[in-house]
Amino acid sequence: MARDDTAEQADRLADKVRGLRVFDDAEGRMNEPLGDRDVLCVSQFTLYGDTGKGNRPSYVQAAPGEIAEPLYDRFCELVGARKGVFGACMGVALVNDGPVTVMLEV
Numbered sequence: 001m002a003r004d005d006t007a008e009q010a011d012r013l014a015d016k017v018r019g020l021r022v023f024d025d026a027e028g029r030m031n032e033p034l035g036d037r038d039v040l041c042v043s044q045f046t047l048y049g050d051t052g053k054g055n056r057p058s059y060v061q062a063a064p065g066e067i068a069e070p071l072y073d074r075f076c077e078l079v080g081a082r083k084g085v086f087g088a089c090m091g092v093a094l095v096n097d098g099p100v101t102v103m104l105e106v
Helices: 007-019 065-079
Strands: 030-032
Touching: 007 065
Parallel strands: none
Antiparallel strands: none
């Protein structure tokens, strides 16, 4: 979550994630939405690392925990996601089904 993100943006992002058609249909085309698939949502403030100046990333655009955690919880609830532990250092193993990575902003 960014420093200026709001509950309304979390809601719109959840709607977008639920409706995004990135899974294969019966014909092998990316045409199916999330449906009843499982979701694991892991918070990651380092996505907001800015390396525009110097060699050390700046994270000033990332929301502080007291702002980010309630928005993270809200998003996870709306999507029906299992959650990681907010703010924890976690090792996550997964199988990536397909060569698709999408960055969503609302």
